[in-house]
Structure formats: C-alpha cells, structure tokens
Amino acid sequence: xxxxxQSPRTLPGTPGEPASISxxxxxxxxxxxxxxxxxxxxxxxxxxxxxLIYMGSNRPSGVPDRFRGSGSGTDFxxxxxxxxxxxxxxxxxxxxxxxxxxxGQGTKLEIK
Amino acid sequence: xxxxxxSGGGVxxxxxxxxxxxxxxxxxxxxxxxxxVRQAPGKGLEWVTLxxxxxxxxxxxxxxxxxxxxxxxxxxxTLYLQMNSLRPxxxxxxxxxxxxxxxxxxxxxxxxxxxxxxVSS
Numbered sequence: 001x002x003x004x005x006q007s008p009r010t011l012p013g014t015p016g017e018p019a020s021i022s023x024x025x026x027x028x029x030x031x032x033x034x035x036x037x038x039x040x041x042x043x044x045x046x047x048x049x050x051x052l053i054y055m056g057s058n059r060p061s062g063v064p065d066r067f068r069g070s071g072s073g074t075d076f077x078x079x080x081x082x083x084x085x086x087x088x089x090x091x092x093x094x095x096x097x098x099x100x101x102x103x104g105q106g107t108k109l110e111i112k
Numbered sequence: 113x114x115x116x117x118x119s120g121g122g123v124x125x126x127x128x129x130x131x132x133x134x135x136x137x138x139x140x141x142x143x144x145x146x147x148x149v150r151q152a153p154g155k156g157l158e159w160v161t162l163x164x165x166x167x168x169x170x171x172x173x174x175x176x177x178x179x180x181x182x183x184x185x186x187x188x189x190t191l192y193l194q195m196n197s198l199r200p201x202x203x204x205x206x207x208x209x210x211x212x213x214x215x216x217x218x219x220x221x222x223x224x225x226x227x228x229x230x231v232s233s
Contacts, residue, residue, distance in 0.1 A: 001174075031217070039219045041157070048207055048226055049149075049157060054219040092157055096217050099171040101147075101159040 002027050002095050006104035012112050013083040021107045023076045023093035029056075030073050037097035040069055040078045043106075044089040052091075053078065085111050114138040116208050116224035123230045124198055134191040134208030134224055142166070142186040145211030145218045148193050150204035151226075160206070161193070165214040176202075198231045205229075 003026040013019045029036045036056035041049040051060055053069035056076065066081045080087060088111055093104040120132040134146070148160040161172045161182040170182050181194040191208050205226040211218030 037217050041220070043157075048223040049220070050223065051219055051221055054212060054221070060221065090156075094157075094159070094220070096219055099162070099216065100173045101162070103157045103159065106156045 001100055002029075002098055002102050004093055004095055004102050004104035006091075006093055006107050009105065009107060011107055011109045013080070013087065013109050014112050015085060016082050018079065018081055019083050019109065020077050020079045021091050021093075023071075023078070023104050025074045025076075025095055027098075028073045029076075029095050029097045031097060036072050036076070037095060038069075038071070038076050039094045039096060040067075041092045041094065042087075042089050043092065044086075047089075049092065083109075083111070087111075114210060114222040116210065116222060118206060118208055118224045118227035121206065121227035121229045123232060125233050126199060126231055128198055129194070129196045130198060130229060132193040132195065132206055132208075132227060132229070134193075136189045136191065136208075136210070139210065139222075141184075141189040143214065145213060145215050146182075146184060146191045147209040147211060147218075147220050148182060148191075149207045149209055149220060149223075150202075151207070152201075152204045155204075158204075162211070162216070162218075163191070164216075165211075169215060171216075195229070198229075200231050203229060203231050 040053040043049040209220035210222040
C-alpha cells in the first residue's frame with residue numbers, strides 16, 4: 001500500500017498570513033497521463049470532509065483560490081495564501097492512484 | 113446540487129451484521145463510481161471500498177475484505193454497504209462519497225453527512 005505522510009501534524013496559523021502543509025507518498029503518484037493522483041480534503045470541526053484540491057492542483061468550483069496544490073511525484077504541498085479563521089480544521093491528503101486509496105494522518109490547523 | 117444521505121447505522125454486537133444505505137440525488141448516479149470512507153472516533157480518515165459506475169467492479173481495504181460488500185442500485189440511486197462479522201474496531205462514522213469519475217483513480221468529490229456504527233456488546 002502507498003503510505004502518505006503529512007507534516008506538520010499541527011499547524012498554528014495567523015490570520016492574513018500564508019500557511020503550508022506537506023504530504024509525501026511512499027511511491028510516485030505521477031500517472032503516465034501526466035497527472036498526479038493526489039487530493040486534499042478539509043474536515044472542519046463537526047463536519048464531513050470536503051474536497052479542496054484534486055489531481056494535485058485542481059480546485060473544484062466554490063473552493064477559494066487562496067488554496068493551491070502543487071508538487072509532483074512523491075512530494076506535494078497545500079498552500080493557503082492568506083489564512084482565515086474559517087480555515088480551521090484537519091487537512092488530509094489522499095492518493096487515488098492505487099487501490100487501496102490511502103489518506104495521510106491529517107494536519108490540524110489552529111488559529112493563533 | 114449533489115445530496116448524499118446515509119442511513120442504517122446504530123449499535124450492533126460483535127459478530128453481527130448491518131447494512132448501510134446511501135441515497136443519492138442531484139447528479140446522474142449511474143455515471144459515477146462511489147466510495148465508502150470511515151472515521152473511527154477521534155481518528156483520521158480510512159478509505160474502505162469503491163464500486164464502479166455500473167457496479168461490475170468492487171475494491172476493498174484489507175481491513176474489511178471478505179467481511180464487507182459494496183453494491184448499488186442504479187435504478188433507485190442508492191448505494192449499499194453490507195457489513196458482516198463486525199468487530200469493535202469497525203466502530204466509526206461511515207461516509208459515502210461520490211467519485212469524480214466512472215471507476216478507479218477517482219477523488220471523493222462529494223460527501224454525505226456520515227452515519228455512526230458502534231460495534232459493542
């Protein structure tokens with residue numbers, strides 16, 4: 001199985017300041033079609049997870065452009081350009097390249 | 113607007129069975145793969161199983177293989193998860209999620225609100 005490792009596990013965020021989360025996979029997530037099969041999800045307190053980024057860098061409609069996914073192969077990053085109070089929650093990366101699809105352990109964003 | 117509503121959860125004794133349902137609306141159900149993802153209390157997300165858009169293909173996490181079975185009724189826009197030989201470690205919130213495509217390598221594009229399954233004597 002592909003292991004997804006996130007860092008940091010806890011992220012203190014300052015409103016208006018940038019923040020980033022790293023996700024590393026134990027195998028390359030780059031498909032022969034050129035896409036990286038990694039997603040990012042946010043689970044706000046008491047809510048279901050929500051898709052933020054799919055296939056490495058694509059944002060579903062309705063996701064603010066403050067959220068950006070980047071990286072290729074085994075190293076990926078989720079960047080929040082300007083943290084807002086509403087961004088608190090746990091962020092997960094997930095690989096969709098291979099079965100079983102696997103999640104990272106999660107990164108908890110807390111507002112300072 | 114995509115809407116996914118899980119039902120069928122509850123408290124069940126170890127070794128018993130339970131069937132979850134997920135009613136889908138707001139999209140062409142028969143055109144998308146569907147996932148079940150679970151979250152044990154206070155823990156992270158665990159992918160459980162995937163079924164292709166036509167129901168012909170299913171895949172499972174090792175932790176549930178041979179005990180859980182995913183199926184779908186495209187005529188009634190409903191996804192199912194049959195859970196047999198339940199163990200205490202299966203205690204979790206179970207989410208159904210719409211895939212971003214028809215079969216494999218699909219993101220969990222939309223999520224239901226989740227349903228709690230508690231396995232305890």
